[in-house]
Amino acid sequence: MQIILLSGGSGKxxxxxxxxxxxxxxxxxxPGRDGGQESMIMRVYRQIMAVDPKASVTVATGKKQVSSIVxxxxxxxxxxxxxxxxxxxxxxCLAASYLRDxxxxxxxxxxxxxxxxxxxxxxxxxxxxxxxxxxxxxSARLVLLGMEPTYPSEKYGYIIPADRExxxxxxxxxxKPDLETAREYLRCGALWNGGVFACRLGYLLEKAHEQIDFxxxxxxFENYGKQKKISFDYAVAEREExxxxxxxxxxxxxxxTWNTFSEAMEGxxxxxxxxxxxxxxxxxxxxxxxxxxxxxxxNMIIAVSGDGILISDKEQSSYIKPYVEEMTGQIMYAEKxxxxxxxxxxxxxxxxxxxxxxxxxxxxxxSHEHRDExxxxxxxxxxxxxxxxxxxxxxxxxxxxxxGCKHTVYARTELSVIEVQVGREISVEDKQKHPLPxxxxxx
Amino acid sequence: MQIILLSGGSGKxxxxxxxxxxxxxxxxxxPGRDGGQESMIMRVYRQIMAVDPKASVTVATGKKQVSSIVxxxxxxxxxxxxxxxxxxxxxxCLAASYLRDxxxxxxxxxxxxxxxxxxxxxxxxxxxxxxxxxxxxxSARLVLLGMEPTYPSEKYGYIIPADRExxxxxxxxxxKPDLETAREYLRCGALWNGGVFACRLGYLLEKAHEQIDFxxxxxxFENYGKQKKISFDYAVAEREExxxxxxxxxxxxxxxTWNTFSEAMEGxxxxxxxxxxxxxxxxxxxxxxxxxxxxxxxNMIIAVSGDGILISDKEQSSYIKPYVEEMTGQIMYAEKxxxxxxxxxxxxxxxxxxxxxxxxxxxxxxSHEHRDExxxxxxxxxxxxxxxxxxxxxxxxxxxxxxGCKHTVYARTELSVIEVQVGREISVEDKQKHPLPxxxxxx
Numbered sequence: 001m002q003i004i005l006l007s008g009g010s011g012k013x014x015x016x017x018x019x020x021x022x023x024x025x026x027x028x029x030x031p032g033r034d035g036g037q038e039s040m041i042m043r044v045y046r047q048i049m050a051v052d053p054k055a056s057v058t059v060a061t062g063k064k065q066v067s068s069i070v071x072x073x074x075x076x077x078x079x080x081x082x083x084x085x086x087x088x089x090x091x092x093c094l095a096a097s098y099l100r101d102x103x104x105x106x107x108x109x110x111x112x113x114x115x116x117x118x119x120x121x122x123x124x125x126x127x128x129x130x131x132x133x134x135x136x137x138x139s140a141r142l143v144l145l146g147m148e149p150t151y152p153s154e155k156y157g158y159i160i161p162a163d164r165e166x167x168x169x170x171x172x173x174x175x176k177p178d179l180e181t182a183r184e185y186l187r188c189g190a191l192w193n194g195g196v197f198a199c200r201l202g203y204l205l206e207k208a209h210e211q212i213d214f215x216x217x218x219x220x221f222e223n224y225g226k227q228k229k230i231s232f233d234y235a236v237a238e239r240e241e242x243x244x245x246x247x248x249x250x251x252x253x254x255x256x257t258w259n260t261f262s263e264a265m266e267g268x269x270x271x272x273x274x275x276x277x278x279x280x281x282x283x284x285x286x287x288x289x290x291x292x293x294x295x296x297x298x299n300m301i302i303a304v305s306g307d308g309i310l311i312s313d314k315e316q317s318s319y320i321k322p323y324v325e326e327m328t329g330q331i332m333y334a335e336k337x338x339x340x341x342x343x344x345x346x347x348x349x350x351x352x353x354x355x356x357x358x359x360x361x362x363x364x365x366x367s368h369e370h371r372d373e374x375x376x377x378x379x380x381x382x383x384x385x386x387x388x389x390x391x392x393x394x395x396x397x398x399x400x401x402x403x404g405c406k407h408t409v410y411a412r413t414e415l416s417v418i419e420v421q422v423g424r425e426i427s428v429e430d431k432q433k434h435p436l437p438x439x440x441x442x443x
Numbered sequence: 444m445q446i447i448l449l450s451g452g453s454g455k456x457x458x459x460x461x462x463x464x465x466x467x468x469x470x471x472x473x474p475g476r477d478g479g480q481e482s483m484i485m486r487v488y489r490q491i492m493a494v495d496p497k498a499s500v501t502v503a504t505g506k507k508q509v510s511s512i513v514x515x516x517x518x519x520x521x522x523x524x525x526x527x528x529x530x531x532x533x534x535x536c537l538a539a540s541y542l543r544d545x546x547x548x549x550x551x552x553x554x555x556x557x558x559x560x561x562x563x564x565x566x567x568x569x570x571x572x573x574x575x576x577x578x579x580x581x582s583a584r585l586v587l588l589g590m591e592p593t594y595p596s597e598k599y600g601y602i603i604p605a606d607r608e609x610x611x612x613x614x615x616x617x618x619k620p621d622l623e624t625a626r627e628y629l630r631c632g633a634l635w636n637g638g639v640f641a642c643r644l645g646y647l648l649e650k651a652h653e654q655i656d657f658x659x660x661x662x663x664f665e666n667y668g669k670q671k672k673i674s675f676d677y678a679v680a681e682r683e684e685x686x687x688x689x690x691x692x693x694x695x696x697x698x699x700t701w702n703t704f705s706e707a708m709e710g711x712x713x714x715x716x717x718x719x720x721x722x723x724x725x726x727x728x729x730x731x732x733x734x735x736x737x738x739x740x741x742n743m744i745i746a747v748s749g750d751g752i753l754i755s756d757k758e759q760s761s762y763i764k765p766y767v768e769e770m771t772g773q774i775m776y777a778e779k780x781x782x783x784x785x786x787x788x789x790x791x792x793x794x795x796x797x798x799x800x801x802x803x804x805x806x807x808x809x810s811h812e813h814r815d816e817x818x819x820x821x822x823x824x825x826x827x828x829x830x831x832x833x834x835x836x837x838x839x840x841x842x843x844x845x846x847g848c849k850h851t852v853y854a855r856t857e858l859s860v861i862e863v864q865v866g867r868e869i870s871v872e873d874k875q876k877h878p879l880p881x882x883x884x885x886x
Contacts, residue, residue: 293458293751293753295756295762309731311736316721329733329734346732347821347859350821354790378865379790379791
């Protein structure tokens with residue numbers, strides 16, 4: 001099975017654990033196989049492998065997510081990076097041209113496209129296999145998975161099938177309805193549209209070329225920013241005549257709000273949390289290293305991270321977005337391809353950060369115009385490169401880098417560094433990258 | 444008026460804002476005169492001065508509180524430091540011998556003794572003046588202030604007066620009663636015992652010498668640890684025959700729990716807090732520099748500091764103590780005589796701290812056996828002394844101090860330093876103090 005996972009979304013609704021660089025699909029809060037925690041993307045990947053160990057998975061995503069995907073799935077998946085975010089039609093077309101031109105996938109091969117963040121049962125992935133089979137048998141040009149509704153929801157689009165069979169011809173699509181209309185849809189056997197499609201790779205390329213002017217993947221990638229934002233539903237599915245839908249009646253949850261997310265957690269707490277015996281139906285996630293004490297909390301969601309603290313009634317937690325949008329703040333924690341950083345302290349003229357580099361990784365060779373930096377190595381071993389000079393580093397070593405000094409550090413073992421930035425204009429924009437000196441092959 | 448303020452108490456009940464080094468009386472959360480915030484001790488001192496601008500105030504306290512008192516009240520009050528905590532009788536006797544031997548207060552002078560943390564009206568302090576006057580007129584040897592009860596409380600001791608007059612002879616004292624007995628007391632016109640007494644200084648010394656074997660203040664101070672823990676009520680008041688009580692019927696609140704404390708706050712929030720419109724009767728205090736978002740919170744107390752996070756139903760918040768006693772943790776913030784420190788990060792082999800020194804102040808000259816330290820100056824100017832060598836310091840300067848290196852720093856202007864400690868055994872015990880080199884008169 002060729003599968004394209006669409007990994008989009010900002011992190012507003014699961015604030016303060018998710019943010020612009022850490023979307024909800026990367027939060028390791030779901031119960032994993034070995035008693036540990038796994039993220040949505042780790043769970044989905046594990047479920048795909050359980051159904052089809054030879055499945056080839058491509059994640060279509062923005063560049064901000066690449067580090068998290070690599071950190072969580074390593075090189076097990078291919079990543080098709082969108083230069084900027086568009087809607088699903090351009091994203092799927094880019095992934096299709098990536099599969100053909102970069103991965104050399106034959107055009108007749110069936111491809112399944114689905115979002116990266118549904119919380120579903122094993123049978124969902126068995127049905128993806130069925131979708132691919134229906135495509136390869138030429139039952140239709142495009143095959144959809146429709147979710148059996150459990151209530152008349154106003155927040156999903158609907159697929160209206162021709163009948164109530166397990167596999168049906170699609171009559172039409174409907175936008176998110178009001179409650180009364182949703183009830184009517186349910187009476188007619190309508191299905192939720194969960195954005196899951198299967199077709200041949202060549203079909204995707206044909207639709208792409210019909211609507212977008214591009215030669216191949218490289219050309220498409222370069223002009224990606226010019227594409228208009230349009231969904232695959234609107235651009236393709238709703239116009240297709242040869243269209244089937246397969247019914248899926250298992251669990252299908254969108255863990256997009258704290259309320260739904262908490263239902264998927266194994267216990268009621270993660271991290272340093274004490275709930276006294278008067279608490280009821282309360283979920284607490286604490287990423288900080290300080291204790292959280294909850295007393296008499298009923299039906300609440302509490303989420304604590306370096307970015308902020310949410311204390312909400314479960315029902316209210318669905319309405320978080322506008323409040324979070326008003327908050328502009330320093331991102332306090334981020335996973336990077338080379339490791340992670342945690343902001344410890346922000347003052348007017350200084351910032352203190354803990355940087356952790358994974359073994360074998362290093363930073364870009366760079367300098368800053370407006371700030372001095374000081375590294376104190378607190379753990380691990382490695383090698384720094386400072387204005388062309390190489391220095392071994394170990395715990396207790398200190399390196400001062402005045403403004404303009406070119407610097408990087410490379411980790412032999414997991415390397416922890418406290419970085420103090422001092423200057424009047426501290427910003428992520430003040431970073432000049434430099435080529436490594438000749439003969440230096442690190443990184 | 445000579446007044447002794449008893450400043451005791453650990454910080455358990457107002458966790459996580461109060462802790463072992465920051466008792467509740469120092470939390471700046473009450474509305475102050477100039478639109479800012481003031482602490483209980485600042486408020487009480489201001490109220491005393493309003494009634495008697497010439498009042499002489501002595502705070503009897505443990506050594507952990509000295510820095511906070513100096514930081515909040517400067518040299519406006521005298522401080523009598525108990526070498527270790529005993530009960531109120533030894534504390535009052537020590538303060539009495541301090542007043543006579545150190546402050547040279549005449550023995551015939553009336554002294555008023557009261558706790559530092561009642562939240563009361565202006566008239567309370569006018570009545571303290573009245574107590575002192577009754578003592579100087581020899582109306583009785585010991586005069587008490589009794590609080591007119593507002594409900595049959597089981598958590599206070601009671602004073603049973605001979606009649607219902609404004610000033611009465613005391614019939615007897617009663618321990619904390621059960622509810623039924625408390626109701627009975629109220630019917631008889633009993634008063635709450637708030638631990639407020641007035642008598643001549645000589646009376647205190649006479650009672651001290653009757654029960655404690657000591658010569659003068661120095662001798663008492665040195666043997667203070669041997670004193671048995673006994674309250675002034677039990678040791679003195681309950682045995683005194685010449686005893687009056689004066690009725691006080693104004694507000695008298697013990698802001699000892701979050702529930703009562705929140706009632707004295709001016710608004711419902713302090714710090715970076717958003718309460719959405721569905722929150723009701725909820726108070727939030729946030730000392731961290733990250734946003735707190737509350738949605739749908741009803742009748743709650745939320746308190747956030749570097750030490751931890753409390754999220755509690757208001758009524759439940761009175762039962763916090765046993766939970767807090769189980770939490771043993773690094774103290775994350777402390778005021779010191781020289782400034783303050785904030786712990787930013789604790790790892791297995793390192794700790795990162797922000798140190799702020801007030802102008803004109805310095806640290807002890809010291810060294811550590813088991814850890815290296817690195818200072819990065821992030822703000823202000825001063826002078827460091829490193830193994831006998833003096834160095835001017837300014838923002839961006841870095842000083843490395845390997846284990847064994849003697850060091851201190853002195854602030855000319857407010858000086859901010861990020862200190863990184865690196866070593867396997869980081870503890871407050873690993874600190875060796877050294878005399879300053881000859882000819883160095885700093886500190």
